Amino acid sequence: MNLKLLFIALATLCLGCLDHITVISPYTPTDFNNGNNYFNPPIEKISSVKSYDDVRWKDLSGIAPQLDSQIISTLWFNQRTVWPDTFSPVAATILNEGMNPGLGIRGLHQKGITGKNVNVAIIDQNLCRNLDHIEYFGKIVEYHDVGCNQPATSGSMHAPAVTSLLVGTNVGTAPEANVYFAAAPSWTADAQYQADALNWIVDENAKLPENNKIRVVSISAAPSGPGSPFTKNQSSWDAAYSRAMAADILVLDCTTNHGITAACYYAPENPDDISLVTVGYPNADNSIDTARLCVPNSCRTQAEEYNQGEIGYQYTGQGGLSWTIPYLAGVLAMGWQIRPELSNSVMLSLLFKSAYIKNGSNKIINPVAFIDSVSAYGK
Secondary structure, three states, rough: OOOEEEEEHHHHHHHHHOOOOOOOOOOHHHHHOOOOOOOOOOOEEEOOOOOEEEOOOOEEEOOOOHHOHHEEEEEEEEOEEEHHHHHHHHHHHHHHHHOOOOHHHHHHHHOOOOEEEEEEEEEEOOOOOOOOOOOOOOOOOEEEEEEOOOOOEEOOOOHHHHHHHHOOOOOOOOOOEEEEEOOOOHHHOEHHHHHHHHHHHHHHHHHOOOOOEEEEEEOOOOOOHHHHHHHOOOOHHHHHHHHHHHOOOOEEOOOOOOEEEEEEEEOOOOOOHHHHHEEEOOOOOOOOEEEEEEEOOOEEEEOOOOOOOOOOEEEOOOOHHHHHHHHHHHHHHHHHOOOOOOOOOHHHHHHHHEEEEEEEOOOOHHHHHHHHHHHHOOO
16 A cells, blocks of 8 residues: 555544644645645645535635634644635634643743753654754754654654644643654554654663653554554553653553543633633544543644645644643643652642543643642642
């Protein structure tokens, strides 16, 4: 099977499972017309649209009567999407507002709580190797590829997105954290690559001074456990996971046996009001495991760079569990910035104890209350 086709398919599947800036003007189709490059598909004119459709690289200019701001806010679109003239500014506003992590995080940033100098790690698909997206430029201190075998000038949908959600200048929860990035192919369904990536992180961590260790790994995948899409070498991941935890590195993933996150989404018109957060997914069954911590994953904007230098953004009206992991890792990084001596177990305990309770039992991440708890712990 064509690896690039499989790559895109898996990235799409993962999304489904799973100071304020002015947004750059939407690109025109010709800005991304690079001949045979698969990551720049031709713009396709469509005749209909429904809520939660993927309309990236789609031309909606002829279906204005079918559109309104409510429908647009549910879609998966990027700056290659072509809108009717009357709706282009609406889409730009939705994309711009989706950059806000919500739940009071920008207020914490204004107080200097940004995850500054905290070392974090990401395991995901490949980035364009010049690492030039404005959301994470200069923040990736080490980049290591364990076998993606993609051109250095090619990126992926998933990797820029999760990186921006963690350390993005305008999108991320911890915009001043330092990233150790390990690129690993998910399309092989072989967890050995993810294990190799995690082992690399553990080895890099061993080289660091005691007061500057890697605190958390964000991996928006499920390399082992019940329901894992990985069919080979799950035990290798389990061994690497145990090794990382033994090195006091917290690993956050999407597995059913180790993962701790569930989905929720804030009200786009008031993203800081935690009482308006809805548990679950906008367009799915919202029965959520009450033992898990609900983290915003929908109505969000993420970085996009498929081809080197073609920097932009995508908006996901409905995200997957993937988007919860880097968000949570960044909130933890903010906590470690102010209390680096606190252990993984203490931090996780404070996360759950400070959570906002919805529907009597669902726990929603509460960054402001968490930081207050971290500051007050033991005093």
